[in-house]
Amino acid sequence: xxxxxxxxxxxxxxxxxxxxxxxxxxxxxxxxxxxxxxxxxxxxxxxxxxxxxxxxxxxxxxxxxxxxxxxxxxxxxxxxxxxxxxxxxxxxxxxxxxxxxxxxxxxxxxxxxxxxxxxxxxxxxxxxxxxxxxxxxxxxxxxxxxxxxxxxxxxxxxxxxxxxxxxxxxxxxxxxxxxxxxxxxxxxxxxxxxxxxxxxxxxxxxxxxxxxxxxxxxxxxxxxxxxxxxxxxxxxxxxxxxxxxxxxxxxxxxxxxxxxxxxxxxxxxxxxxxxxxxxxxxxxxxxxxxxxxxxxxxxxxxxxxxxxxxxxxxxxxxxxxxxxxxxxxxxxxxxxxxxxxxxxxxxxxxxxxxxxxxxxxxxxxxxxxxxxxxxxxxxxxxxxxxxxxxxxxxxxxxxxxxxxxxxxxxxxxxxxxxxxxxxxxxxxxxxxxxxxxxxxxxxxxxxxxxxxxxxxxxxxxxxxxxxxxxxx
Numbered sequence: 001x002x003x004x005x006x007x008x009x010x011x012x013x014x015x016x017x018x019x020x021x022x023x024x025x026x027x028x029x030x031x032x033x034x035x036x037x038x039x040x041x042x043x044x045x046x047x048x049x050x051x052x053x054x055x056x057x058x059x060x061x062x063x064x065x066x067x068x069x070x071x072x073x074x075x076x077x078x079x080x081x082x083x084x085x086x087x088x089x090x091x092x093x094x095x096x097x098x099x100x101x102x103x104x105x106x107x108x109x110x111x112x113x114x115x116x117x118x119x120x121x122x123x124x125x126x127x128x129x130x131x132x133x134x135x136x137x138x139x140x141x142x143x144x145x146x147x148x149x150x151x152x153x154x155x156x157x158x159x160x161x162x163x164x165x166x167x168x169x170x171x172x173x174x175x176x177x178x179x180x181x182x183x184x185x186x187x188x189x190x191x192x193x194x195x196x197x198x199x200x201x202x203x204x205x206x207x208x209x210x211x212x213x214x215x216x217x218x219x220x221x222x223x224x225x226x227x228x229x230x231x232x233x234x235x236x237x238x239x240x241x242x243x244x245x246x247x248x249x250x251x252x253x254x255x256x257x258x259x260x261x262x263x264x265x266x267x268x269x270x271x272x273x274x275x276x277x278x279x280x281x282x283x284x285x286x287x288x289x290x291x292x293x294x295x296x297x298x299x300x301x302x303x304x305x306x307x308x309x310x311x312x313x314x315x316x317x318x319x320x321x322x323x324x325x326x327x328x329x330x331x332x333x334x335x336x337x338x339x340x341x342x343x344x345x346x347x348x349x350x351x352x353x354x355x356x357x358x359x360x361x362x363x364x365x366x367x368x369x370x371x372x373x374x375x376x377x378x379x380x381x382x383x384x385x386x387x388x389x390x391x392x393x394x395x396x397x398x399x400x401x402x403x404x405x406x407x408x409x410x411x412x413x414x415x416x417x418x419x420x421x422x423x424x425x426x427x428x429x430x431x432x433x434x435x436x437x438x439x440x441x442x443x444x445x446x447x448x449x450x451x452x453x454x455x456x457x458x459x460x461x462x463x464x465x466x467x468x469x470x471x472x
Contacts (some may be wrong), residue, residue: 005300007118008049008077009033010040010066012058016105020053029116037061044070049077051119054099056083056090064097068447071098071457078119082107092288097447098457101302118165118306125159125307136460141183143176143319144327149312153180160307161187168257168304169282171311174359177282178242180309185238193237196230201243207290208251210267213258219268231264235275244281244304245290249297256300280302314356314363324360325351328367338375346381354388435460 007029011017017033024031032047034040037060043049052070056063063081070079078100083090094102100122101115138146140154161184171179178197185195189442203211210219214229230239241247246256258264273303281304283290290296314321326342333340337346343351356362374383381389435453437462442448446464450457 003418004440005029005050005116005123006047007031007051007053007116008040008047010035010063011039011052011053011060011082012036013053020112023112024116027113035059037063037066040066041069044073050123052077052079052118053103054079054081056081064094067094067099068096068445071447072461075170078123080115080119092179092292093451095288096451096457115302118302121163121165121306125156125163125165138323141165141186142179143183144324145317146323147312147317147320149316149318150320153309153311156307157183157187160184160309162189163307164278166278166304166306167280168287168307169280169309169311170287171282171284172313172359173284175311175313176360176373177284177311178240180311181238181242181280181282184309185240185278188238188278190237190278194234195238195240196234197240197242198230199242201246205251206250208247209268211256212251212255212403213264213266216269219266223268229264229266231258231275232273234277237277239277239279241279241281243283245283245285245287245296249295252297252300256297256303259300259303277291314359321356322348324363325367328364329371332368332371336371338371339377340371340379343379344381344449347379347384350381350384350389359448362471376424431463435463439464 007024009017009020009031011020011033012035014035017035021031021033024335032043032049034043035058037058040052040054054063054067063083067079067081070076076098079098080101080103081094081099082103082105084105090102100119103111103115136146136151137154138144140150140157143150143154157180167181169180171177181197182195185191197210200208210227210229212229213226213231215223216226217223241255254264259279261274262276263272265272287296287301287305291298291301314324322343329342331341332338348472351363358365366388369385370379370383376383392425435449438449438452439446442452446460447457450460
């Protein structure tokens with residue numbers, strides 16, 4: 001894809017436009033340049049670019065407005081913002097509004113080519129994902145779930161695994177980021193080599209370099225023998241760097257060089273070693289915030305953030321919650337010698353309604369707790385831990401205490417399910433109202449509304465389109 005991609009360059013400086021075209025003379029990119037936003041608007045339909053190199057300060061307007069227009073297209077091109085007035089805040093704003101990447105002038109040919117190659121790789125990935133859109137699965141590798149959110153994850157992993165592009169997995173704790181990394185490895189041509197995982201948050205900073213690159217005997221106190229690092233062991237396979245944002249800035253610099261060259265030196269050694277590894281990394285933090293705050297190197301972020309994989313939290317996975325709960329219930333019942341085979345209606349409703357802030361890991365631990373502390377064929381409502389039941393509807397079958405009147409403690413007759421239902425606004429409706437209010441406040445600008453709501457613009461477009469389809 002990268003050799004046939006069509007590039008629209010929006011740059012009012014003829015001299016700079018000529019330089020950038022010269023940078024790409026040894027490639028097969030089809031480059032068309034314009035100097036004004038008016039011509040750029042026309043080229044969107046006539047040229048239909050795959051990638052846009054977009055200047056911000058233009059004679060007839062601001063490039064950020066054109067960015068919003070391009071991002072709103074059905075199959076949006078990858079927009080790379082370039083400006084001589086760049087700041088980290090502007091970079092974050094541009095990416096939040098749909099930009100793929102951000103180049104601060106002046107930049108050299110190498111940086112431009114890497115950025116364009118990354119954009120082209122994502123375009124190819126998107127094409128493959130669309131081709132797989134008809135395939136739906138209720139499980140995949142070690143994942144369980146058939147929700148739309150997980151179908152997207154499965155398709156992204158399928159396409160990413162076939163390449164050697166770096167995967168950047170983002171998600172809350174407990175969403176299965178390491179499972180995603182393992183799936184990328186298992187579905188890749190490197191599956192027969194090693195998959196090595198390093199948790200950058202679990203290893204003391206002073207030992208991290210040795211863990212990654214290895215050391216020679218006598219390199220430091222306690223180094224009684226030569227030791228191979230993860231980079232050497234993963235040669236030919238996959239190196240997974242979990243919680244990458246926890247890595248020190250000094251080691252980030254060495255990691256960047258390793259990624260760029262494939263070479264490294266063991267701690268205490270002068271010998272340069274070379275390996276062939278595929279990188280996958282993960283974080284539960286917002287990497288753009290880490291870059292803006294100076295805790296994560298911007299150049300390393302651009303090297304690693306080639307194909308993002310977002311792991312959805314359990315609260316976004318619809319019916320997957322009960323499917324996963326059943327899986328763990330059967331697994332732990334067999335292990336602990338219990339007879340559980342399912343959930344009562346009230347227990348199932350409580351599990352569905354609870355937001356599971358700890359995600360799949362919390363659900364797994366909860367099912368283990370239920371099995372260990374109880375026994376029976378069915379998990380009842382009162383077998384669930386209090387945090388899960390506190391936000392759920394109480395069972396209408398619960399009897400009043402002996403001697404108490406058939407009234408609740410506040411003197412009201414027990415409400416029917418319909419009466420309770422009328423007092424609680426469904427979560428989807430609360431979300432719909434919040435999104436529509438944000439869009440109204442922003443005058444219909446979806447990208448600005450997405451920034452205020454701290455979600456991706458694509459999420460808002462998908463949800464709004466879904467509600468529109470339901471009304472049709």
